[in-house]
Amino acid sequence: xxxxxxxxxxxxxxxxxxxxxxxxxxxxxxxxxxxxxxxxxxxxxxxxxxxxxxxxxxxxxxxxxxxxxxxxxxxxxxxxxxxxxxxxxxxxxxxxxxxxxxxxxxxxxxxxxxxxxxxxxxxxxxxxxxxxxxxxxxxxxxxxxxxxxxxxxxxxxxxxxxxxxxxxxxxxxxxxxxxxxxxxxxxxxxxxxxxxxxxxxxxxxxxxxxxxxxxxxxxxxxxxxxxxxxxxxxxxxxxxxxxxxxxxxxxxxxxxxxxxxxxxxxxxxxxxxxxxxxxxxxxxxxxxxxxxxxxxxxxxxxxxxxxxxxxxxxxxxxxxxxxxxxxxxxxxxxxxxxxxxxxxxxxxxxxxxxxxxxxxxxxxxx
Ligand SMILES: Cc1cc2nc3c(=O)[nH]c(=O)nc-3n(C[C@H](O)[C@H](O)[C@H](O)COP(=O)(O)O)c2cc1C
Numbered sequence: 001x002x003x004x005x006x007x008x009x010x011x012x013x014x015x016x017x018x019x020x021x022x023x024x025x026x027x028x029x030x031x032x033x034x035x036x037x038x039x040x041x042x043x044x045x046x047x048x049x050x051x052x053x054x055x056x057x058x059x060x061x062x063x064x065x066x067x068x069x070x071x072x073x074x075x076x077x078x079x080x081x082x083x084x085x086x087x088x089x090x091x092x093x094x095x096x097x098x099x100x101x102x103x104x105x106x107x108x109x110x111x112x113x114x115x116x117x118x119x120x121x122x123x124x125x126x127x128x129x130x131x132x133x134x135x136x137x138x139x140x141x142x143x144x145x146x147x148x149x150x151x152x153x154x155x156x157x158x159x160x161x162x163x164x165x166x167x168x169x170x171x172x173x174x175x176x177x178x179x180x181x182x183x184x185x186x187x188x189x190x191x192x193x194x195x196x197x198x199x200x201x202x203x204x205x206x207x208x209x210x211x212x213x214x215x216x217x218x219x220x221x222x223x224x225x226x227x228x229x230x231x232x233x234x235x236x237x238x239x240x241x242x243x244x245x246x247x248x249x250x251x252x253x254x255x256x257x258x259x260x261x262x263x264x265x266x267x268x269x270x271x272x273x274x275x276x277x278x279x280x281x282x283x284x285x286x287x288x289x290x291x292x293x294x295x296x297x298x299x300x301x302x303x304x305x306x307x308x309x310x311x312x313x314x315x316x317x318x319x320x321x322x323x324x325x326x327x328x329x330x331x332x333x334x335x336x337x338x339x340x341x342x343x344x345x346x347x348x349x350x351x352x353x354x355x356x357x358x359x360x361x362x363x364x365x366x
């Protein structure tokens with residue numbers, strides 16, 4: 001397995017990455033009461049020691065009562081919480097790593113804990129958890145403004161703490177994506193009714209506020225997906241034209257890098273071309289893009305969370321696409337959750353040492 005293209009350096013807006021490999025954001029729920037522990041800091045440090053180019057943290061909650069739905073997910077506001085993140089970034093830097101927190105608001109995605117009741121209720125565009133499933137009222141203009149503030153403040157904290165970039169979680173059917181999707185956004189105000197530019201306005205306003213908070217030179221990544229956890233077959237953009245409308249609304253508002261989430265990176269986005277989502281996003285906007293989805297593993301992550309094992313798989317198709325610069329960076333999730341040395345093993349051709357992914361790995365901070 002030759003993986004030369006993966007080991008080219010990448011430089012953009014002050015981000016200097018030693019290779020093209022990004023650790024994908026993965027919720028671990030090992031941070032009691034929202035405070036990342038020393039074990040969490042060591043977990044990220046091991047990925048820096050293992051030569052991951054850019055580490056994106058697990059999703060971390062912005063300052064809204066309903067931004068998270070689990071008390072063991074870390075938060076990115078408050079004194080104790082931010083002091084804990086400072087310990088994380090210091091560990092990562094000591095080991096030579098580069099890191100961005102993923103800023104997250106789950107919106108209408110309900111908690112598994114029946115006693116979880118965020119003060120003021122769940123934030124959502126229209127009080128829908130999925131199409132046709134109404135649970136309450138949508139956000140007022142004031143709460144929308146407050147959520148925008150919360151993202152911008154978290155981004156300012158990220159920069160002040162020394163993180164090299166921030167990522168906004170705009171994918172997978174969480175709050176920002178609930179605004180993108182007409183199945184959960186029935187608003188008739190400026191944050192909804194006007195098709196994709198209108199439904200992208202919440203994300204665009206967050207991006208503008210984040211940009212104002214971090215200044216012109218700080219890299220802002222936004223993660224987006226066509227698929228939703230509420231419906232894997234949904235597509236926000238059915239053709240390149242509508243994808244361009246959606247994505248240029250984000251790049252015009254200040255997004256630098258588009259992190260295009262697929263469950264299988266090799267799946268073409270539109271008929272008539274083998275380009276994947278990240279490939280189209282780069283072609284349509286000119287922005288650098290990150291691909292993701294079953295890199296180095298035989299099965300995809302949703303099935304894996306349900307208990308299906310995945311075995312190591314060839315990187316040849318990924319290399320082929322990277323060599324033709326279809327996208328710039330490659331996020332790796334489960335392979336890096338399971339094994340902090342995955343990058344070193346790939347670099348050194350130690351294929352026989354690559355590990356399978358088992359669901360039990362989610363219960364441990366290797
Ligand atoms: C345990 C676990 C937690 C995840 N948590 C997040 C998250 O917090 N934010 C996010 O954007 N994606 C999350 N994902 C999705 C991953 O970032 C990634 O897109 C997905 O696992 C596909 O990559 P893989 O096939 O290399 O695992 C999670 C995935 C796993 C397996």
